[in-house]
Amino acid sequence: MDVKTLPKSVDSEIEPGIPEELKPDAEPAGPIGLTALPRGFEFSPLNARRWRNFKANKRGFWSLWIFLVLFVVSLLAEFIANDRPLFIHFDGKSFFPVVITYPDTEFGDDLGTAADYRDPHLQNFLKEHNATEIWAPIRFSYTTINDRPPSAFPSKPTWLLNAADCDFAAKNGYSQCGTLEYNWLGTDDQGRDVLARLIYGFRISVLFGLILTSVSSVIGIAAGAVQGYFGGWIDLLFQRFIEIWTSVPELYLLLIISSVLVPGFFVLLGILLLFSWVRLVGLVRAEFLRGRNFEYIQAARALGVSNGVIMFRHLLPNAMVATMTFLPFIMSSSVMTLTALDFLGFGLPPGSPSLGELLSQGKANVQAPWLGLTGFFTVALMLSLLIFVGEAVRDAFDPRKTFK
């Protein structure tokens, strides 16, 4: 028989149907959905159970929500803390300074540089033209310097100012208490609003963590999959390579590289990526080593399914459970790494909003406890939330875990 052609249908004398004697085999196949429709995007029963288990862990569930809300809020940082108004309307024209940079010639100046909306001159001009302005709740961006502070930098949170502080401001030529702009968490030692920097810093930390985690996971999973599936020499050589690679002192390398390259967001990401991808390799490799001799893998090979498809469709889902369990922890440690580097001064370039820099300012300015406390509580909250989520995910994926 030619193996390429396929007979249209099997000719059979026997009428196809379900023979009666086969019925006793029909052990009840579980109470779950007897629908004859494909289950499209619905959760598989296994995932539904995991999701239930995850929700049953109240602490993890709420941590996830709080974290997501904080993250989404910080993604909209430009609309919450900005030194440009969200919207200006005057002379029948509308402006959206938050997204478009306008030259100050639009607002009556003649320098032609980007408009500085906090400039009193520009403000007066807008007032004269009866302009409508809509500002973000916080009128500072992460680089904005408060040029009318009540004291020398770092200055106190405005709501903490007492009579003595106001006296001091009045006597020493600082801004008077009644006329101040609010700095909810004070300013840092360069006069920038701490709350604004916090929001932007949170965003950059989480984004950095997310990107680092996902890219290093993809690389790690791929490397682990190849090693585990093919085994033999590939596995042996790769494992030795990883052993050598992981014994390279990461921090020193970082110091050397950052003295040559300007350590921007992506350079830093790249350097950390060089070392962080190994974390998942062992785990995924073990799963693939275990899984490659499963009978359903053998069956797929007997069907002639190619190696790539077997790895992706049959083995990867097995490894994903272990991987998913690890992800929140990897994420939190990525955030930690960035914060630590910033704290030491080897992280993001000067001026970027960063939690690590805030912490190091807190260390340098013990007389200004709002800096250190803010940094501490933010980092602690962020990491705790991630760990709680991680624990809940781990428990939800644990097949032995039973909830009462």
Added chain:
Amino acid sequence: MSEQLCLSVRDLSIAFRSGGRETLAVDRVSFDIVKGQCMALVGESGSGKSVTALSILRLLPYPAAHHPSGSIHFHGKDLLKLNEKQMRAVRGDDISIVFQEPMTSLNPLHTIEKQIGEILLLHRGLTGAAARARTLEVLTQVGIPDPETRLKSYPHQLSGGQRQRVMIAMALANEPDLLIADEPTTALDVTVQAQIIALLKDLQARLNMSLLFITHDLGIVRKIAQRVSVMKDGKIVEQGAVEEVFNAPQHPYTRALLNAEPRPDPAPPRPDAPMMLETTDLKVWFPITRGLMRKVVGHVKACDGLTISLRKGETLGVVGESGSGKSTLGRAILRLISSEGPIVFMGNELQGLKFKEMRPFRRNMQIVFQDPYGSLSPRMSVADIIKEGLKVHFPDVPDRERDERVVQALIDVGLDPATRFRFPHEFSGGQRQRIAVARALVLEPSFLVLDEPTSALDMLIQAQMVDLLRDLQKRHNLTYLFISHDLRVVAALASRLLVMRHGQVVEAGDAAELFRNPKTDYTRALFAAAFKLETAPEGVVAQ
């Protein structure tokens, strides 16, 4: 009655809580075990027999499991009312248990001496020479050859049968009043099974011990038990003396069980049909390497010079003990493991073809594996599982037509096509094995390797599976290579027979003829163990 009751279970129910749902696994069962007698608990998987046994020792995952009703009286004490400390004193001392899987019920990191010594230390405080003497005694009792040298062995150095003997020795160490044997032979070869049964029967009589024997094999019940209880869906549907129940079964389920022998009606040999498969001197040798330079010092000869031929429409039964190379042969033919020697399939030489070059042939040669739980990807729906082969071999066929073929294949194996969007875990073992057959059949192969397709299934379902395979063979003119250690099933299907031992052919020929006149002791021993549960003299088969 003057008989002394050892264990008395009354109205025992067992329920499990999971995810807010309550499932009743065992529903008000009652039975007694008389001192010195053996009671068999029979039923299909999922009928609640193992759970019942475990609840006697309170080994269930409490508090997820609990007992809505009932009592378990053992020598006058209600075991369900004892606290954990009192219960520990009972476990392993008064009542002990032997599990099904000898591979996993021994700690791989402990020597035999340490495993048995632990129980002696716990319940009797024996250490040193006294413990060693007792350990040697029980090892001799369970028939471990040369027990002194075995004391320092680790579990992996023992065969499956020997491990099960060690498990029994552990259970016997403190001379329990009641031994619970939870399918102790299901994972073993037929020859070893016969030995273990003989051993348990002998020990029970000598030590005047009570035995609760859990099994799904009625042949064993007849051999070992005095009384039998038949369980179905968590209830005992019938109980009584073995002869009574077997001779005059009252409940329809018992009758169905008793009639569940696979019906022998093998495909006839066809000497004039076209040749399907031929191997000449097929070898699968795994090198044993030693030392730093990994020098090859020898080979494990899994298959050593096998010459087989198989014609279209025939079934070649391959039998032998575990480790005889049966499964290796099947996989070597499908080129799932590398081998030496020509494999000619439908006139084409397969040996030396690359993975890609093999692909066109794979459509015509398929395999069904032993374990219905392991051979289906748990994360794919049944439709996707069956469709996978079609995607590889008929990439141009539209999805709609593929779906029609999946439906046809499911109907062919007797499953409701509407269930194809479910996941494997929603099916029973027998249904899963049907899915595995459907996955192979959807490609319309002409040759099928069946690697112990029935040994993980209950008796009743085994018989159905045999009928299904025979039916499919007739309808589609299939050629089978049927690998099994269960000779009853092989006898029902095989037209020709190949008896293997240590990777070599011991005997081969027409199945009917071979079953009538086995020529070698080994074959005779296999047959006796399978059909009569009789043991062979030492040295003929593995111990």
